[in-house]
Amino acid sequence: MNNDSDSWDFVVFWEFFNPFDEEETFKYPYCGREIKRNENVEVDKERKVFKCPDCDEEIEIE
Numbered sequence: 001m002n003n004d005s006d007s008w009d010f011v012v013f014w015e016f017f018n019p020f021d022e023e024e025t026f027k028y029p030y031c032g033r034e035i036k037r038n039e040n041v042e043v044d045k046e047r048k049v050f051k052c053p054d055c056d057e058e059i060e061i062e
Helices: 010-017
Strands: 005-009 025-027 034-036 040-044 049-051 058-060
Antiparallel strands (some): 025 034, 049 058
């Protein structure tokens, strides 16, 4: 497994990057899937993006 791309618990991801302010969920703009704080997401720390588990579209972390 590549160290730059891992499946992270969304709470850990959320606390590390905090891209969504104080929202409890994040809705992907591409497919509409809601990610809750306790879900896992694939994160590429080097590129600062994460992927939707359903449609694989990437979201940039600001």
